[in-house]
Amino acid sequence: MADRSFANQWRWLSWVLMALVASAALVVGASGESGPATDGERVSQLAGTIRCPQCRGQSVAESNVAIAREIRGDIRNRIAAGETDDQIRQVYIDRFGRSIVLNPDSGGFTGLVWVVPVVAAAVGAAAVGFALVRWRAEAADDDADMVTDDDRELVRVARSRRTGANG
Numbered sequence: 001m002a003d004r005s006f007a008n009q010w011r012w013l014s015w016v017l018m019a020l021v022a023s024a025a026l027v028v029g030a031s032g033e034s035g036p037a038t039d040g041e042r043v044s045q046l047a048g049t050i051r052c053p054q055c056r057g058q059s060v061a062e063s064n065v066a067i068a069r070e071i072r073g074d075i076r077n078r079i080a081a082g083e084t085d086d087q088i089r090q091v092y093i094d095r096f097g098r099s100i101v102l103n104p105d106s107g108g109f110t111g112l113v114w115v116v117p118v119v120a121a122a123v124g125a126a127a128v129g130f131a132l133v134r135w136r137a138e139a140a141d142d143d144a145d146m147v148t149d150d151d152r153e154l155v156r157v158a159r160s161r162r163t164g165a166n167g
Contacts, residue, residue: 039080042079047072050075051099051101052071053100054068055068071092
């Protein structure tokens with residue numbers, strides 16, 4: 001019985017270790033920046049976050065209409081002038097309204113849109129895990145209840161015969 005308990009503990013420990021390794025890999029992969037972005041990279045990134053005022057559902061980076069080309073050039077000039085990404089986005093928000101930005105705010109009520117599904121998935125996974133553990137324990141209890149005194153006597157006799165035959 002002690003060997004079985006050790007095996008169960010080792011199984012749980014191996015799952016925990018795998019989860020830790022996977023989490024660490026995700027963190028390292030997600031935070032792997034190679035340093036400051038070049039001006040060209042900044043233009044591409046910013047243009048990808050600003051909606052084309054003329055096109056439907058396209059960013060300024062994806063569109064090739066005149067206004068999109070003009071905005072990309074303006075972004076390039078503002079970056080060369082030393083403006084930050086937030087300052088440049090704010091210029092377009094002031095000019096066209098909040099809907100010009102493709103990325104929603106990460107704070108306030110809009111932040112809940114991003115957080116609630118993750119929390120719900122985590123709670124659901126935990127609930128399923130707890131249910132499985134409980135069902136497993138109930139099944140083990142049911143199995144133990146099904147063993148009768150006659151079964152125990154047969155096991156005792158079999159063990160005594162085996163030890164008698166070996167000794």
